Amino acid sequence: MLKIENIKKTFNPGTINEVHALRGVSLEIEEGSFVCILGTNGSGKSTALNAAAGNFVVDEGKIILDDIDITNWSEHRRAKYIGRVFQNPFSGTAPNMSIQENLALAMKRGKKRGLGWGLPGSLIEQFKQIVSPLNMGLEDRLENPIGKLSGGQRQALTLLMSTVIKPKLLLLDEHTAALDPKTASKVLDLTQQVITRDNLTTLMVTHSMQQAVKLGDRILMMHQGRVVFDFKGEERKRLKINDLLSMFDELRRKDNFDPTLASFLVDNYV
Amino acid sequence: MSLLIGSFTIGLILSLLALGIFISFRIFDFPDITAEGSFTFGAATAASLIIVGVNPLLASLIAFFAGMVAGSVTGFIHTRFKINPLLAGILVMTALYSVNLHVMGKSNIPLLNETTVFTWVENFAVRISGADAKSTLLGWEVRTKDLWLLSFCMTAIIGFCVLLWWFFKTNIGTAMRATGDNDQMIRALGVNTKAMIIIGVAISNGFIALSGAMLAQYQGFADVQMGIGMMVWGLASVIIGEAIINDSSVGFVIMGAVVGSVLFRLLVAIALRWGLNPNDLKIITAFFVFIALILPGILKRRRKMTLKRDDNA
Numbered sequence: 001m002l003k004i005e006n007i008k009k010t011f012n013p014g015t016i017n018e019v020h021a022l023r024g025v026s027l028e029i030e031e032g033s034f035v036c037i038l039g040t041n042g043s044g045k046s047t048a049l050n051a052a053a054g055n056f057v058v059d060e061g062k063i064i065l066d067d068i069d070i071t072n073w074s075e076h077r078r079a080k081y082i083g084r085v086f087q088n089p090f091s092g093t094a095p096n097m098s099i100q101e102n103l104a105l106a107m108k109r110g111k112k113r114g115l116g117w118g119l120p121g122s123l124i125e126q127f128k129q130i131v132s133p134l135n136m137g138l139e140d141r142l143e144n145p146i147g148k149l150s151g152g153q154r155q156a157l158t159l160l161m162s163t164v165i166k167p168k169l170l171l172l173d174e175h176t177a178a179l180d181p182k183t184a185s186k187v188l189d190l191t192q193q194v195i196t197r198d199n200l201t202t203l204m205v206t207h208s209m210q211q212a213v214k215l216g217d218r219i220l221m222m223h224q225g226r227v228v229f230d231f232k233g234e235e236r237k238r239l240k241i242n243d244l245l246s247m248f249d250e251l252r253r254k255d256n257f258d259p260t261l262a263s264f265l266v267d268n269y270v
Numbered sequence: 271m272s273l274l275i276g277s278f279t280i281g282l283i284l285s286l287l288a289l290g291i292f293i294s295f296r297i298f299d300f301p302d303i304t305a306e307g308s309f310t311f312g313a314a315t316a317a318s319l320i321i322v323g324v325n326p327l328l329a330s331l332i333a334f335f336a337g338m339v340a341g342s343v344t345g346f347i348h349t350r351f352k353i354n355p356l357l358a359g360i361l362v363m364t365a366l367y368s369v370n371l372h373v374m375g376k377s378n379i380p381l382l383n384e385t386t387v388f389t390w391v392e393n394f395a396v397r398i399s400g401a402d403a404k405s406t407l408l409g410w411e412v413r414t415k416d417l418w419l420l421s422f423c424m425t426a427i428i429g430f431c432v433l434l435w436w437f438f439k440t441n442i443g444t445a446m447r448a449t450g451d452n453d454q455m456i457r458a459l460g461v462n463t464k465a466m467i468i469i470g471v472a473i474s475n476g477f478i479a480l481s482g483a484m485l486a487q488y489q490g491f492a493d494v495q496m497g498i499g500m501m502v503w504g505l506a507s508v509i510i511g512e513a514i515i516n517d518s519s520v521g522f523v524i525m526g527a528v529v530g531s532v533l534f535r536l537l538v539a540i541a542l543r544w545g546l547n548p549n550d551l552k553i554i555t556a557f558f559v560f561i562a563l564i565l566p567g568i569l570k571r572r573r574k575m576t577l578k579r580d581d582n583a
Contacts, residue, residue: 053458074462075457075458076457076460076461076462076463077460079457079458079459079460079461080460082458083458084458086454086458090452091452091454091455092455092458093452093455094447094448094451094452094455094456095451095452096451096518097444097447097448097451101444101448102448104444105444105445105448105456105459106459108441108445108459108460109459109460110459110460111460113441113442113444113445113461114440114441114442115437115440115441115442116440116441117439117440117441118439118440118441118443118444119439119444145518161459162458
């Protein structure tokens with residue numbers, strides 16, 4: 001389904017701010033699989049997600065989605081196949097436009113936008129059915145600007161908008177990190193519902209080990225621009241939070257080495 | 271009263287400029303100073319075509335497209351080469367100064383003896399109601415001819431407004447509004463935001479050039495200097511419109527730009543009548559826009575301070 005082959009990315013190459021964000025990441029994700037990516041700050045987990053979404057062109061490697069090589073596709077072209085929810089709850093919706101206009105924009109994801117009427121009356125009933133399961137009373141406020149809603153409501157709507165046209169791949173970038181715990185768990189429940197309902201292939205970045213253990217059928221752990229652990233199948237099912245914690249500790253211990261020595265040891269002995 | 275009707279008409283003509291500024295500044299948040307060049311570019315194109323005998327309506331249409339070309343150049347160098355919008359506009363505006371001189375061949379083209387769109391309207395008025403007919407408007411005696419010009423402009427502007435409103439409600443227009451509102455979001459929904467910006471700035475400058483073309487025909491000359499200060503003028507109109515019509519939906523904002531333009535022109539006419547030195551016009555306009563830009567921030571801070579004081583009390 002999604003095949004990432006040895007992608008590399010260096011930001012600000014040749015300057016003092018040079019960052020090797022991705023040092024050769026390879027991944028293969030089967031259709032219908034729900035993958036959680038864990039990692040420390042700066043491990044490259046969000047960068048990997050953004051590479052798949054097309055925020056930038058990778059320096060090396062290939063990204064293949066459903067047998068199509070999309071490595072050099074622009075972000076908006078990939079959007080035809082990819083649905084996204086961002087970390088910032090304000091990133092996924094247009095604040096000054098109404099709820100219904102936002103939904104209408106999402107109904108056209110990846111389709112040609114011409115001179116047809118942007119908000120046909122026939123869609124309104126459909127929008128009501130889409131938002132009413134949220135139990136937020138949004139079905140009666142479709143004409144209100146989205147900017148007036150809370151972060152949690154906006155994030156829930158972004159999730160619905162990214163999946164209203166079924167994407168081949170759903171990318172979630174720490175989409176509950178900026179929400180309070182109660183709202184976060186609501187949005188997470190909704191996420192699981194939508195993914196199960198449509199059997200979506202999903203890649204979710206998270207920093208919460210609880211989320212990673214609770215959700216999905218595969219866990220990847222990234223560190224310093226590489227995938228360092230990959231758990232799937234039976235191994236994934238046996239995984240507990242404590243196991244993940246000890247792995248993080250191990251990574252942290254490695255970090256305390258001189259980085260060159262550490263990478264020397266990793267390359268030769270691990 | 272005749273003076274007021276004239277100001278009203280010019281206000282309507284300049285509302286095309288306000289609509290253009292509204293598109294770039296409010297929809298795309300793109301401070302597009304190309305306006306100063308493309309306003310003159312429209313006037314220069316239309317005037318040069320009219321003096322060689324081209325149909326004035328066709329000349330105005332060509333002026334519109336000329337403005338679109340200028341706008342798309344600004345949009346292109348901004349999106350393609352990541353040049354700051356203001357700088358991209360300044361580059362094109364500066365280049366247009368030379369282009370305008372070439373188009374006109376000299377710095378001023380008089381149109382008083384040429385057939386313009388407004389000569390047609392005047393001839394029509396004369397045929398209907400006679401050369402020196404007078405009418406009464408709200409108890410004032412005015413020339414019927416002026417009333418005809420005014421209603422012609424009003425009809426045309428209403429037409430343009432409806433067209434623009436319709437456009438911004440279509441799929442592509444909605445995507446454009448979303449581009450200005452949250453470009454990250456709309457890119458994730460598959461819209462080429464660079465193309466949206468280029469098309470949007472092109473349409474904006476098309477309207478601005480058309481405004482220039484119309485003003486040249488109305489006042490009877492095109493001048494290479496006529497674009498100076500036009501961006502701030504348009505901004506002032508948009509801001510006044512927003513203050514009067516306190517509603518952010520597309521239709522109302524478009525209406526606001528027109529109302530603001532007419533009102534601003536009337537205010538200026540009255541101020542000049544009261545003895546304001548015309549040389550001070552630009553500095554007053556600039557100061558006005560400055561105040562209008564900082565006022566919302568000041569009011570907000572004041573409100574916050576009073577709230578805090580209430581909390582402490």
